[in-house]
Amino acid sequence: MKLTSKGRYAVMALVDLARFDTINPVSLRDISLRQGISLDYLEQIFSKLKKNQIVKSTRGTQGGYVLSKKPNEIKLTNILNAVDEKVKTVQCKKESKKGCNGKATKCVTHNLWDELETHINTFFEKKSLQDLLKNNSERVN
Amino acid sequence: MKLTSKGRYAVMALVDLARFDTINPVSLRDISLRQGISLDYLEQIFSKLKKNQIVKSTRGTQGGYVLSKKPNEIKLTNILNAVDEKVKTVQCKKESKKGCNGKATKCVTHNLWDELETHINTFFEKKSLQDLLKNNSERVN
DNA sequence: TACATACCTGACTAAAATGGTCAAGTTTAG
DNA sequence: CTAAACTTGACCATTTTAGTCAGGTATGTA
Ligand code: FES
Ligand code: FES
Numbered sequence: 549m550k551l552t553s554k555g556r557y558a559v560m561a562l563v564d565l566a567r568f569d570t571i572n573p574v575s576l577r578d579i580s581l582r583q584g585i586s587l588d589y590l591e592q593i594f595s596k597l598k599k600n601q602i603v604k605s606t607r608g609t610q611g612g613y614v615l616s617k618k619p620n621e622i623k624l625t626n627i628l629n630a631v632d633e634k635v636k637t638v639q640c641k642k643e644s645k646k647g648c649n650g651k652a653t654k655c656v657t658h659n660l661w662d663e664l665e666t667h668i669n670t671f672f673e674k675k676s677l678q679d680l681l682k683n684n685s686e687r688v689n
Numbered sequence: 690m691k692l693t694s695k696g697r698y699a700v701m702a703l704v705d706l707a708r709f710d711t712i713n714p715v716s717l718r719d720i721s722l723r724q725g726i727s728l729d730y731l732e733q734i735f736s737k738l739k740k741n742q743i744v745k746s747t748r749g750t751q752g753g754y755v756l757s758k759k760p761n762e763i764k765l766t767n768i769l770n771a772v773d774e775k776v777k778t779v780q781c782k783k784e785s786k787k788g789c790n791g792k793a794t795k796c797v798t799h800n801l802w803d804e805l806e807t808h809i810n811t812f813f814e815k816k817s818l819q820d821l822l823k824n825n826s827e828r829v830n
Numbered sequence: 831t832a833c834a835t836a837c838c839t840g841a842c843t844a845a846a847a848t849g850g851t852c853a854a855g856t857t858t859a860g
Numbered sequence: 861c862t863a864a865a866c867t868t869g870a871c872c873a874t875t876t877t878a879g880t881c882a883g884g885t886a887t888g889t890a
Contacts, residue, residue, distance in 0.1 A: 551778060552877065556798060563797045575836060583797075584790035589879055595838070608887030609835045624801075637692060649725040656704045656724075657697060660765075660821055664812060671808050680801055693848065716865060730850055736867070749858030750864045 555633035557585050558593050562627060563680050565603065566619045573605075573612030593631055600630035620678035628672060635668050637661040696774035698726050699734050703768060704821050706744065707760045714746075714753030734772055741771035761819035769813060776809050778802040 560583050568574045576594060580587040594613060597603045604616045615622065628635070638661045639648035647655040701724050709715045717735060721728040735754060738744045743763060744754045756763065769776070779802045780789035788796040 553780070554878075556780060556802075557878095559798050559801070560796060573836095577836075584792065586879060588881075591838070592879090605837060606887090607835095607837050607885080608889090609833095610888060611836050611886085613837090639694070639697060651725065655701060656821065657700050660700070660816065661697075664809075667812050668805075668809065671805060675801065680797065695849080714865095718865075727850065729852075732867075733850090739866095746866060747858090748856080748864095748866050749860095750862095751859060752857085752865050754866090 551633060554593060554631050555628050557583075557589065558597065558627050558631045558633075559624070559680070561585065561590060561593065562597070562602070562615070562622070562677055565613060565615055566677050566681055569612075569614045572610065573614050575612040578612075596631050597627070600626070602626060602630055615677075618678075619681060620676045622677045624672040624675040625669065627677075635665055635672070637665040637668075692774060695734060695772050696769050698724075698730065699738065699768050699772045699774075700765070700821070702726065702731060702734065703738070703743070703756070703763070703818055706754060706756055707818050707822055710753075710755045713751065714755050716753040719753075737772050738768070741767070743767060743771055756818075759819075760822060761817045763818045765813040765816040765818075766810065768818075776806055776813070778806040778809075 561579050564579050564583055565574050568578070576587055576590045579585065580590055594603060594605075598605055598613075601616055602622060603613045605611065605613050638658060640646065640654070640658065642662075645652070645654075647653055647658065649655055702720050705720050705724055706715055709719070717728055717731045720726065721731055735744060735746075739746055739754075742757055745757045746752065746754050779799060781787065781795070781799065783803075786793070786795075788794055788799065790796055
């Protein structure tokens with residue numbers, strides 16, 4: 549399973565976006581400055597977020613990014629999947645009958661990792677951007 | 690957070706051990722063959738497991754490893770910690786007031802990752818080796 | 831129309847982590 | 861005394877990570 553700064557940055561940036569995109573699109577430069585993330589790296593990340601329809605972009609002066617859905621409709625799963633931070637705990641191909649070691653049968657730990665995967669995914673599916681906003685600004689609706 | 694083959698192998702090996710150590714100590718070579726894990730790599734892993742009092746060793750011919758506690762007393766947490774696969778999701782030092790980006794305040798995602806950490810640790814604390822045995826051999830007391 | 835701003839794309843890379851291997855022991859049952 | 865098995869530590873190829881860099885292209889505004 550992976551949880552690296554790419555995923556972390558993606559979430560941070562989107563929380564920032566959710567806070568500030570109410571009037572105008574938010575430029576990556578602003579996010580970069582506010583959150584302390586390299587601009588060039590942000591561009592890579594937002595390129596993926598855009599491909600996955602999590603954000604929309606406007607080019608040109610005064611351009612920037614806007615969320616393409618409401619914060620409560622964007623789940624953490626969506627974000628992490630978008631930037632390729634798939635939660636993958638089992639080693640083998642799940643569909644295959646074969647185990648991770650190439651043997652004919654699933655390994656002794658297969659069920660364990662599978663359970664864990666579900667456990668984590670459930671967590672990410674329940675959490676939305678909205679939850680993070682609430683959590684952090686103490687003031688919501 | 691990390692979950693790599695070192696942790697995976699550690700768990701596999703210990704399940705194997707739990708099954709076969711009832712009469713004699715089990716040699717790493719046997720585990721290596723049964724589970725398809727490199728012998729040299731297993732040695733690295735067992736060295737750590739021993740330092741953390743999860744297994745005991747007997748040297749010499751017919752030597753090998755034995756669990757140092759009962760399977761139901763060995764939690765997954767213990768195993769993964771022993772091989773340095775700490776579940777660490779927050780980026781910052783938890784005790785510090787500072788955030789992960791060096792700013793004076795915790796970042797907007799701090800609470801999220803902290804919750805996730807708890808969520809995963811709970812899972813690992815509930816699971817013991819015993820559970821895995823049950824799960825896999827269909828026959829237990 | 832110029833031009834600054836901001837998105838967009840792809841190649842490149844230093845450093846770290848991963849998943850081992852290799853060599854040279856020491857210990858002890860038989 | 862010797863073979864099996866643990867012990868230690870150095871070494872290494874490959875992959876991943878976390879970016880940087882160098883060029884674009886689009887567009888609102890002056
Ligand atoms: S993880 Fe699926 S068989 Fe080992
Ligand atoms: S993770 Fe703790 S401050 Fe960012």
